Amino acid sequence: MGKLVPIPVELNNVDLKFECPRCKHPIVRKGSWFKVIANFRCQNCSENVRLGYPDKLAIFERHKRLAQRL
Ligand SMILES: [Zn+2]
Numbered sequence: 001m002g003k004l005v006p007i008p009v010e011l012n013n014v015d016l017k018f019e020c021p022r023c024k025h026p027i028v029r030k031g032s033w034f035k036v037i038a039n040f041r042c043q044n045c046s047e048n049v050r051l052g053y054p055d056k057l058a059i060f061e062r063h064k065r066l067a068q069r070l
Helices: 031-036 053-069
Strands: 015-019 026-030 039-041 048-050
Touching: 015 031, 015 053, 026 031, 031 053
Parallel strands: none
Antiparallel strands: 015 026, 039 048
16 A cells, blocks of 8 residues: 555546545545545535545546446
């Protein structure tokens, strides 16, 4: 672990969605944003959400699956 997240470059400007683990409030940000942040504060419940490597991978995998369904 501790590796850089291999985010596909084509996702840099794509809106990706992540749900706050506490309140399920959806957070939508560009792929480039998810690439660099390690944690953020939920606008809805003020929870400080840690976004680790597996969480980021899950976001990108989820986006890929949704994209393939189109
Ligand atoms: Zn929240």
